[in-house]
Amino acid sequence: MDLNLSFQVFFVVLATLIAARCVRHIIVKLGSKSRATENVLDDAFFDSLVAPVKGLVWILGFSVAAHLVAAHSSSVFFQSVGTIRNIGIVLMITWFLQRFLRTYTELFIISKEAKGEAVDKTLVNGLGKLLRGVVAITTALIILQNLGVNIGGLLAFGGVGGIAIGLAAQDIFKNVFGGFTIYVDRPFAVGDWIRSPDREIEGKVEQIGWRVTAIRTFNKRLLYVPNSVFTTIALENPSRMSHRRIYEYIGVRYDDIASLPKILDEVKVYLKQNPDIDQSETLMVNLDEFADSSVNFFIYTMTRTTVWAEYHEVKERVMFEICEIISRNHSEIAFPTRTLHVKNEMAINGLE
Template sequence: MIILPFDLGLLLSGLLLAVVVWIGMDQLARLARPSGLARRLLLRARLSVSLTIGLGTLIWWGFERLGWDLSRNGSEVRQVVLILGLVWTVLRCKSALLAHAGENLEWLQQRSQADRNFLQDLLNKLITGTLLLLATLEVLRLMGVSPTLLLTASGFGAAALGFGARTLVENLLAGVMLYVNRPFVIGDFIQVPSQSLQGTVKVIGLYYTQLITPDQQPLYLPNATFASSAILNGARRDHRQVLVTFGIRYDDQPLLEPILSALREELTQCPGVEPSLPRRVHFVGYGESSLDLRLECFGGGSSDAYYELQQEILQRIGRVVASQGAAMPFPTRLVLQTKPQNEDPQESSAGAEG
């Protein structure tokens, strides 16, 4: 019989068991259906399960080396390690469960992409928060902390937060209200006009919200910003306004009415223009070098639909102006220079010769 120094038998047995569990779960995952839930869960859980066994064995061996008899008095330590390992495993499997639910639940697939993103993000935070709260309470109970003490500490903690961490509390409450009221969801393009901020929502956290600006820069905003500022959500509008101001030459004033009539006719035939909303073409003023006209209509709410319609409208304006024999002017400025009335040309030339 081989006797290992420092009582390494327990340690090596635990580490060997952790390796066997890793290999066993890996082999089971290989046998499972490639796109199935079982394969995803096994692959996600093998690391946490194996490390829990290995670390639990290492802790037990270390305590025994210190002279603590965990076989009789170490149930609390074993339970703490087991709870932490279980929570870690569930948190690692959480993403696989949510992904599987999004792919296979029919009622979830019938919702829009924005609603699916919101529900998955909400479930993700609820599962994480609930697990961490329950694990913390159970660990404190195993350590001998009474519920009365917890309630008292939470009361003092709430008072301290109220007086000394008002900003933190405001952001946390605002984060909760973002999930309740849902002024925007992940993937929406929003604007905060009071602060000249805009971007696409990427993350909605309990303390801050991350936006991606149009130039692809990450922008982190405290949630309290949205509680005290107006928000424009471009993803929620059904239609977007196309407003084009352009000009024609002053020499083309006789062609003004034919151009206006032709453009109004074009708006009735242009695909993408919403017929139930205003369609206007008007002469709006005299510019420095042009007769100014303005065209207004409404199209689809998405950015792609808006830019495609705007491009089509601009092309049709150019074709109508050219077909009527008019043109769009270049900015010009006429400078008139006059000579003084009392100036004698002969005196001026004599003075120049002298």
């Protein structure tokens, strides 16, 4: 390599370094101005652009330097500079798109929550993952084409080989399809409390992936459930309940059966006047059965709150008030008792 060529290569590398710094400075300035707006699209665009554009500048700079050297060299390596440059450009564009889709998804959710607007995190994250997958597959096909691979022949082979691959990876495909159905049907979302009567699955959803869903159980262990499971089991989502139910049986003594109609009326009045009870839902206070040691009645009503701790506080107040009503009517809550009736009084005297 002569001295003139060395200076040319050095100048190209220096110019590339300066250009990369200038481009980075310009993008950072534009990004800082874009943050003054409420639109998160431009924020995600400029935040995702910095690193890929720097990489693109360096790829172009090294490509120019390599062409200068190739003009004075017969090395086979320099014949592939064009292909390497094209693949590098494709990778930088892909890197930008992947960063942009991920950043925009995160900023979109954050902006909606900051405004107090409803946002379906599961759907937004699912669409983001789907688009990133499309970008990755497209990139792979473009790179293969640049490497001289016949895409048409590859797809034709895939039609035959896909059968064998499908049989070997059918569980993976089942899980991916299950993940797709979760994103489409949305039986639950991240943060929901779910449980299944068919399996020992109960906890809070932390992450929904294409293959598995991560659930934090109530003993704080992380449970990974394959998505295909959710297509074959019944699933309950308590997080989407509209009310919580109070359904309790209370028994009074047989000696207090005369006071029971008044007790039932007072309990019903209390529940109808209770602001914690939803009056638009079913409210029942009725005698239910004559049990062995008690006369049982039940209360059936719905609370306004669905919060677990608040519900138990409401239920506690209701139960204590029912105890007060029974006590005010000179009655008692029954407990298992047995009364012995002896007809022959002489039998008792004989025992004394």
